[in-house]
Amino acid sequence: MTPLLVGLAGGSGSGKTTLAEGVARALPAGVAVVIPADAYYHDLGHLPPNERACRNFDEPAALDRERLQADLLALRAGQGVARPAYDFASHTRLPEPVWLPPSPVVIVEGIMVLAIPELRGLLELRVFVAASEQTRLERRIARDVGERGRSQASVVEQFGRDTRPMHDLHVAPSEAHAHLVISGEADLAQGVREVVAAILPRLARESRR
Numbered sequence: 001m002t003p004l005l006v007g008l009a010g011g012s013g014s015g016k017t018t019l020a021e022g023v024a025r026a027l028p029a030g031v032a033v034v035i036p037a038d039a040y041y042h043d044l045g046h047l048p049p050n051e052r053a054c055r056n057f058d059e060p061a062a063l064d065r066e067r068l069q070a071d072l073l074a075l076r077a078g079q080g081v082a083r084p085a086y087d088f089a090s091h092t093r094l095p096e097p098v099w100l101p102p103s104p105v106v107i108v109e110g111i112m113v114l115a116i117p118e119l120r121g122l123l124e125l126r127v128f129v130a131a132s133e134q135t136r137l138e139r140r141i142a143r144d145v146g147e148r149g150r151s152q153a154s155v156v157e158q159f160g161r162d163t164r165p166m167h168d169l170h171v172a173p174s175e176a177h178a179h180l181v182i183s184g185e186a187d188l189a190q191g192v193r194e195v196v197a198a199i200l201p202r203l204a205r206e207s208r209r
Helices: 016-026 065-076 133-148 152-177 188-208
Strands: 004-010 032-036 081-083 098-100 105-109 125-130 180-183
Touching: 004 016, 004 065, 004 152, 004 188, 016 032, 016 105, 016 125, 016 188, 032 065, 065 081, 065 105, 125 152, 125 188, 133 152, 180 188
Parallel strands: 004 105, 004 125, 032 105, 125 180
Antiparallel strands: 081 098
């Protein structure tokens, strides 16, 4: 059986990660693995620390797309992969990668998953998570201040400088490529049910091949 590749895209702070993890938990144990596209940011260790945070992390070029594509192809071929582990505080890759075992369902989530053609073309199910700009900004502040050691002012500045324009240019238009659009502001359990309901028949078709 060929593993089913599912893509979850949407704006930063839309609820993609929470939804992806909820879907993986809702499927039978061992069926799904989640691969965060954020783990594939380029390592900026070659730059002085004060220059790293000035980079645009909301454009396709910020990702190591070749490695992400290669890892997705390997997972689709039924192979396990050692994906990068990224440290958002220092904008560098950690020395120890994260092992992802081969799984019947591979869920890749990230803002650019549906915006990058070579990634989009690998996905049998494409999901877009929609949320208002205000909700996305509030969640981004809470996450980056609480988990990544940033100041609220720096998050707001980056959102206006990079996140909003890149969302309008790349992320929002990618909704047109989705098979399914989920509200990132509605009940999480309902969103999980909708995505699982879309996965199961596709998974059944793959199992019969």
